[in-house]
Amino acid sequence: MEITLTGITTTGAPHLGNYVGAIQPAIEASRRKDVQSFYFLADYHALVKCQDPALVHRSRLEVAATWLALGLDVENVIFYAQTDIPEILELTWMLTCVTAKGLMNRAHAYKAAVAENMADPDKDPDKGVTMGLFSYPILMAADILMFKANKVPVGKDQIQHLEMARDIAARFNYLYGDHFPLPEAVVDEKTAVLVGLDGRKMSKSYGNTIPLFEPEKALRKLIMRIKTNSLPPEAPKDPETCILFQIYQAFATVEEATALRERYAQGIAWGEMKQLLFEYLNVRLSEPRQHYHELLKAPDHIEQILKRGAIRAREYSVPFLQELRRSVGIRPLSL
Numbered sequence: 001m002e003i004t005l006t007g008i009t010t011t012g013a014p015h016l017g018n019y020v021g022a023i024q025p026a027i028e029a030s031r032r033k034d035v036q037s038f039y040f041l042a043d044y045h046a047l048v049k050c051q052d053p054a055l056v057h058r059s060r061l062e063v064a065a066t067w068l069a070l071g072l073d074v075e076n077v078i079f080y081a082q083t084d085i086p087e088i089l090e091l092t093w094m095l096t097c098v099t100a101k102g103l104m105n106r107a108h109a110y111k112a113a114v115a116e117n118m119a120d121p122d123k124d125p126d127k128g129v130t131m132g133l134f135s136y137p138i139l140m141a142a143d144i145l146m147f148k149a150n151k152v153p154v155g156k157d158q159i160q161h162l163e164m165a166r167d168i169a170a171r172f173n174y175l176y177g178d179h180f181p182l183p184e185a186v187v188d189e190k191t192a193v194l195v196g197l198d199g200r201k202m203s204k205s206y207g208n209t210i211p212l213f214e215p216e217k218a219l220r221k222l223i224m225r226i227k228t229n230s231l232p233p234e235a236p237k238d239p240e241t242c243i244l245f246q247i248y249q250a251f252a253t254v255e256e257a258t259a260l261r262e263r264y265a266q267g268i269a270w271g272e273m274k275q276l277l278f279e280y281l282n283v284r285l286s287e288p289r290q291h292y293h294e295l296l297k298a299p300d301h302i303e304q305i306l307k308r309g310a311i312r313a314r315e316y317s318v319p320f321l322q323e324l325r326r327s328v329g330i331r332p333l334s335l
């Protein structure tokens, strides 16, 4: 059976880019009966990026509420917080012990941090790099391998992490027997990386995001702020290089996108297009937005759902970890 798994790091409220790259495909897959899906809050990963306890706490609630508000089927999928599954950390250590340091040296996020430091000759190349950041891909591999996932829906920027998870799994399998299937990234090419307000990838670290459940007025304001070029209203415009179009397309059906492309060719004023995009998104988001705000007021209800998910997840992780322990030689001394 196909096993799908994905996690979302709990730092800040989810934005449109998260929705398009990970949440939406995951929720669609969550309704499939022929797949066992695992979805989780990557709250251990959050500690790598965020050392503000209030924000970590708040984000766990916001991310969980987001998934539920968007219609995650929690009967069909197993939905949990990573920190409720202690087996993941133990597996992380087992994997850490078979992972080449050189493999981690090649991770994009780590290399980018080093490159930035190197630009300043007075800085240590590893300034500000924690072991958490350095080992991030190993924790992610443990998330995936713990549940023998074979399909992992992620944004394009996570492909390297999936390659690393495969390398690590293969090394473990080679040493200790065939325990892990090799996981594959599932990237929706159409919508893999959504651009942000300024034209760069939409990302919390660039501060250019559109939060998913922004109140109506604020959503409108953000869309009005999106950078466009200075073509006059009646001039034909290129949809493929336009941020407004790309966001629209990420949500629209093929037919809707084709119709809008036609309007670009005829010339559509930027003001009109922004209004159109706002209205389109607002209609799509208003119901889940309301549900989201109700859920935020019911944290106990959310907690219960997560705890139930953790119990179900541990039905897999507890016995599997025992198997893994035995395979590396950690077993009762009499056996």
Ligand code: TRP
Binding pocket: 005, 006, 007, 008, 009, 042, 045, 139, 140, 143, 144, 152, 153, 154, 158
């Ligand atoms: N690193 C992922 C991100 O930043 C989040 C994540 C953590 C994840 N563990 C995972 C995604 C396991 C897929 C599978 O988006």
